Amino acid sequence: MEKILDVRAMAPKERHPKIFGTFKDLAPGEYFILVNDHEPRPLLYQFQNEHDGEFEWWPLEQGPTAWRVAIARRKTNDPKRTLTDYMQSDHMRLDRIFNRFQEAVKEKRWDDASGDFREFSLGLRRHISAEEDILFPVFEEKTGMRESGPTFVMRMEHKDIKELLDSIRASTDGKDPSGVSDASYRIANTLADHNMKEEHILYPESDAFMSEAERAQVIKKAQTL
Numbered sequence: 467m468e469k470i471l472d473v474r475a476m477a478p479k480e481r482h483p484k485i486f487g488t489f490k491d492l493a494p495g496e497y498f499i500l501v502n503d504h505e506p507r508p509l510l511y512q513f514q515n516e517h518d519g520e521f522e523w524w525p526l527e528q529g530p531t532a533w534r535v536a537i538a539r540r541k542t543n544d545p546k547r548t549l550t551d552y553m554q555s556d557h558m559r560l561d562r563i564f565n566r567f568q569e570a571v572k573e574k575r576w577d578d579a580s581g582d583f584r585e586f587s588l589g590l591r592r593h594i595s596a597e598e599d600i601l602f603p604v605f606e607e608k609t610g611m612r613e614s615g616p617t618f619v620m621r622m623e624h625k626d627i628k629e630l631l632d633s634i635r636a637s638t639d640g641k642d643p644s645g646v647s648d649a650s651y652r653i654a655n656t657l658a659d660h661n662m663k664e665e666h667i668l669y670p671e672s673d674a675f676m677s678e679a680e681r682a683q684v685i686k687k688a689q690t691l
């Protein structure tokens with residue numbers, strides 16, 4: 467069973483102690499889903515200040531009426547984590563959500579499918595934005611490679627990925643299993659190849675030329691998206 471902590475009915479001053487209490491009770495690798503009625507930005511900053519390197523912050527829904535975030539306790543408590551570790555964890559997490567989505571489509575549970583797809587799409591778009599707006603500019607600045615480098619290729623592939631997301635969305639809304647499975651097959655193939663290139667080339671290279679402080683900065687910024 468998923469642990470869910472819905473703080474919407476709690477008095478504001480009770481919320482943070484309850485949230486940090488729930489986090490402290492998590493075993494390594496466990497997570498809970500926080501449900502709130504506003505963007506929990508101050509909470510994220512408090513986590514970054516008080517639990518640096520100990521937690522994952524993965525938004526699942528960002529308004530307009532509810533905000534949901536999966537907050538996990540990392541298996542290893544290490545503030546000096548690499549970008550490869552952070553970004554790869556997100557790839558794996560997104561793969562799991564996508565599998566859940568495909569399972570729901572197969573069983574024609576369209577409401578579940580639609581919810582799973584919203585989480586997947588939000589997560590993947592945030593991930594792409596962490597790359598294009600935060601990580602790639604640093605990579606391009608440090609290497610001087612723009613038009614001819616790996617980030618150029620990755621940006622092109624992101625365009626294809628986003629188009630496939632739109633197409634899966636449309637087929638899911640239309641409850642069209644063959645449309646979903648066709649586009650799902652294509653996005654899964656595209657992502658497998660794309661993620662592999664990032665995990666084996668782009669992320670490790672970024673780790674190699676960025677300082678520990680720069681890496682931490684990129685991760686903190688990515689969490690605020």
Ligand SMILES: [Fe+2]
Nearest residue numbers: 594597620664
């Ligand atoms: Fe990417």
Ligand SMILES: [Fe+2]
Nearest residue numbers: 553593661664
């Ligand atoms: Fe990626």
